[in-house]
Amino acid sequence: MIEPTVSLAFSLHSTRGVYALLLGSGVSRSAGIPTGWEVALDLIRKMAHIKGEDCEPDPQMWYKKTFSQDPDYSQLLDDLAKSSADRQQLLKGYFEPTEEEREQGLKMPAAAHKAIAELVSGGHVRVIITTNFDRLLEKAIEAKGTNPIVISTADAARGALPLIHSSCSIIKIHGDYLDPRIKNTTAELEQYDDALNSLLDRVFDEFGLIVCGWSGEWDTALRGLLERCRNRRFTTYWTLQGGGASDSATRLINLRQATVVPIKDADTFFTGLVSKVKSLDEIARPHPLSSRMAVATLKRHLTANQKIPVHDLVMAEVEKAYAELSPVNFPLQGAEPTGEEFAKRLDRYEAIVETLQAILISGCYWAGEIYNDIWINCLQRISNPSGDGGGFVAWSRTRYYPALLLFYSIGLAATASNNYSAIQAVLSTVKIRDGINETPIALTLNSSKPIEPDWVRKLPRMAQRNTPMSDRLWGMLRKPFAELLPDDLRYHKTFDRWEYLLALIYADLSKREWVPPGRFAWNIHGSSGKWVPDEVDAEMNEMQKEWLPLKAGLFGGDLERLKAANDIVHKFVQNCRWA
Secondary structure, three states, X not given: OOOHHHHHHHHHHHOOOOEEEEEOHHHOHHHOOOOHHHHHHHHHHHHHHHXXXXXXXXXXXXXXXXXXXXOOHHHHHHHHOOXXXXXXXXXXXXXXXXXXXXXXXXXXXXXXXXXXXXXXXXXXXXXXXXXXXXXXXXXXXXXXXXOOEEEOOHHHHHOOOOHHHOXXXXXXXXXXXXXXXXXXXXXXXHOOOHHHHHHHHHHHHHOEEEEEOOOOOOOXXXXXXXXXXXXXXXXXXXXXXXXXXXXHHHHHXXXXXXXXXXEOOHHHHHHHHHHHHHHHHHOOOOXXXXXXXXXXXXXXXHHOOOHHHHHHXXXXXXXXXXXXXXXOOOOOOOOOOOHHHHHHHHHHHXXXXXXXXXXXXXXXXXXXXXXXXXXXXXXXXXXXXXOOOOOOHHHHHHOOHHHHHHHHHXXXXXXXXXXXXXXXXXXXXXXXXXXXXXXXXXXXXXXXXXXXXXXXXXXXXOOOOOOHHHHHHHHHHHOOOOOXXXXXXXXXXXXXXXXXXXXXXXXXXXXXXXXXXXXXXXXXXXXXXXXXXXXXXXXXXXXXXXXXXXXXXXXXXXXXHHHHHHHXXXXXXXXXHHO
């Protein structure tokens, strides 16, 4: 039988952001954080000490006999610390570490908090419900580069950003330790504000649930919300530590038909879960055999000149990739991007289009002109990602990275095989839509657009590069082209020729004095010291109207347009080279 944690890891991996966490005090136990009730009992002990009385062995009973009422957290705080500032200072001792505690690792994010932050950082978890007052989760998540939206009051619940637009929302249903309105007593836990009820109803209805460190015993209102939510679109995973569940938890487990996950403790559970999810992420790239089988199938259809199966093969892979590239998996809002998250996002994009990329490389290298409309349809689809692009500019622009990678794959393969009809077809047809405007792909996707070079320089080994995106693409494409271009020198020259051609086309279309500078601006190839712009220039002068790209219809087949573009590019790259 498959272990529950394995099933859960697969669920988190395959349905990013679909599962919410419901966390109780058990998650912060190893960090030395007291529960709300433990704080209340300690406050009673302090109050008894002030009165010169002994409240042991039952502080709660002492309080009830002394004041003729059950303990109330807010009343205790008000009696012991009259001002808001005093109350904050009083509570800090329970939730914020002293230097000695910091050295011991107490009241600091524990392994469970750090593991949860990893799940948030990877986009696997976006909603967290917690009964805890502390801020260890927030600290751990912020340390991983995400700024969570914290909802700890009814007002915050009413004004909360829709959960789908947040990279992480933490719903602190009992409040925050610095707010004296936190819920602690039995009466306070019997009902929530309407706004919080509505928010939790949506979470329990729309998300799967992972319960950890919560007994279900004291939170009457929370139990009621779970009991009335009959919808079970996704599985509930309920972790149990040590012995069995409480009676209240058992009822909820049965009601929600939850999968019980026996655990040693929260730290061990979440660190193990993250390890499994990361393993699945690492093998998420298509197995090399998958790409090889797809390419072998493509070649078989090309050999038999079967266009319909080729179309179906390519477009099926296109739609699969398009669905995986959706804003649900790559949210544009939330925390401000970091260099680490930027690198992870590019890696995920590359994994998603890997098989499609292999198909396009082989197709554009081997196929004839009759297949050009397939490459057009493919690139048109991926070049116009779903969503409105609202959010952080860096994330919005990275949406075009998969299209840029495929565009370069097509261009490089076609350049290698002199298949300039494919390049002409793509460049003259594929448009990037921005509202009602459409822009030719050559003006939108290149080594400088739409992703800012400064962001690419945040990637490893890219900080000092003149052409960071060009360099990344050059490195990324080397392996997929290993069979078609096994010789390194030929690969390097073909890459530079493609980028130089793209610069010529940019100059022709934009009529500007600027063009996207690729690696070709600085590269000298071979013992002869040939510079690709000089080589191409010599070819143009020799072949004139017979130059292959011109014959294929690029530059409208107009030699004068080509020469004008060439003058612009030569002047620009000369300045780049000697700047």
